Amino acid sequence: MDHRSWNRRPVWTAGCVVAFGWAAAFPLVSTLETHRVWGTCAAAGYLLAAVVMLGPDRERTRAVAVCAALAGAVAVPLAYLLVNGAAQSEVAVIERAGRLLTQHATPYLEHPGSVEEVTPYLPGMALLGLPRAVLGADHPVVRVLGDARLWCAAVLFGCLWAGRRALASGRGGAPANGARRAYFTALGALTASPVVALPLVVSGVDLPLTGLLCLSLALAARGRPVAGGLALAGACALKWTAWPAVPVVMALLVHRAGPRAAVRSALVALAGTAAALLPGLLLSPRPMAEQVLAFPTGRGEFTTPAGSPMPGRLLADLGPAGWYAAVGLLLAGGLAVAVSLVLRPPRELVGAADRLALGLSLAFLLAPAGRFGYLALPVVLVVWSRLVRRDTADPGRRRSRVAAGAAPVRGAAGTALPSRPVPAGGPR
Known part of the structure; x- marks a missing residue:
């Protein structure tokens, strides 16, 4: 979609109205207190943002509307819930995992007594619970x-900052102030949207995974295999749902830096992931397998609360045959994405992000257990990759090259790179 088509006042106003309707439904239908608090505050913020958008159609108007939406959808409800110590159960799970890691070197209880004592994450997630374990709650x-939500959000925005910086490093100049303001306004709108704001306020569990995957794709697009492998290892050590990103990042690296760089990155990612998983595998292999693999797929001792009516869950509810059918479709979808990487590998950041978003969407939709909130990850991948591509492009240089009769040369992130000037007498 052309930037000018979505950057107009009617589009922004409609987005505010849709977000208002989304948030306003939570106090009416949700049974979770944290969701009701978020919905009440966010609805007020989105409504105020819609009113602001009735003003002049300028960049400043959009920036003020984004600030209003951020205040209502993020700042106010997050502060209220933090002060009152209210959160979804995922926050307590991460913080307990951090405490267990410091006490027993493994985040998994040997014999969990209830679903609240299950840790369905890989050991890397326990690191985000260490601040609570170290600082306490006195x-x-x-x-x-020490709240894990703050550290999850810090990882997300730290990775997005690092990814943008990596992509901009090959541009050959500082971005124009207007482009920088437009990027941060759009990023603020993405953060204030219900897709990001709700999980950020109430749980935060998928935010670090999202940030690390964005960073790994950005580093691969810049042809930096070791750094990209380290970011990928960080993501793969949090949740096994990050593992489909490995072939996507490798396919992008093959095009950007060559097969050897892709192999080197894969080895770094594999070694980093293995190092993070090794303590859990050695000290508590059975609890780790049951809680990380069996529980999320609906085959564990306890029933997972992730029960949104998506196709995979509906099939699994039909019985063993339905469960195997859902798993079969899930594997078929993964195979189709893998074949597409071989036949038509991604050549730049947006293509790789789209391919990973497609694979993850299929996985979340067809998994025997899942929730709608998981789809926030593919949405951020698709939107952020386009925002940062536009921000790190160099339109002035591209226009000058096109005016001179030369096609722009593409860099590692799909940005225009300088080339040798054509002599006055023509090419020699």
Whole structure:
């Protein structure tokens, strides 16, 4: 979609209205107190943003509307829930995993007594619970600083910052102020959207995974195999749902830096993931397998609360045959994406992000157990890759080259790179 078509006031106003309707439904239909708090605050923020968008159709108007939406959808409800110590159960799971990691070197209980004591994440997620384990919760300020949601959000935005910086490093100049403002306004709108704001406020569990996958794709697009492999290892050590990103990143690296660089990146990712998983595999192999693999797929001792009515879950509810059918479709979808990587590998950041988003969407839709919130990850991949591509492009240089009769040369991130000037007498 052309930037000018979606950057107009009617589109922004419609987005605010849709977000308002989405948020306003939560206090009416949700049974979770955290969701009701978020919906009440976010609806007010989105409504105020819609009113602001009735003003002049300028960049400043959009920036003010984004600030209003961020205040209502993120700042106010997050502060309220942090002060009151209210969160979804995922936050307590991460913080307990961090405490167990410091005490037993493994985040998994040997014999969990209820679903709340199950840790369905890989050991890397426990690192985000370490601040709570170290700081404790004796003082209100310390309790807030140790909250896992803050550290999950810090990883997300830190990775997005690093990814943008990596992509901009090959541009050959600082971005124009207007482009920088437009990027941060759009990023603020993405953060304030219900897709990101709700999980950020109430749980935050998928945010670090999202950030690390964006960073690994950005580093691969810049042809940096070791750094990309390390980011990929960080993602793969959090949740096994990150593992489909490995072939996508490798396919992009083959095109950007060659097969040897892709192999080197894969080895780094494999070694980093193995190092993170090794303590759990050695100290608690059975609890780790049951809680990380069996529980999320609906085959564990306890029933997973991830029960949104998606196709895979509906099939699994039909019985063993339905469960195997869902798994078969899931494997078939993964195979189709893998074949597409061989036949038509991605050549730049947006193509790789789209391919990974497609694979993850199929996985989330066809998995025997899942929830709609998982789809936030593919949405961020698709949107952020386009935002950062536009921000790190060099339209002035591209226009000058086109005016001179030369086609722009593409760089590692799909950006225009300088080439040798054509002599006055023509090419020699």
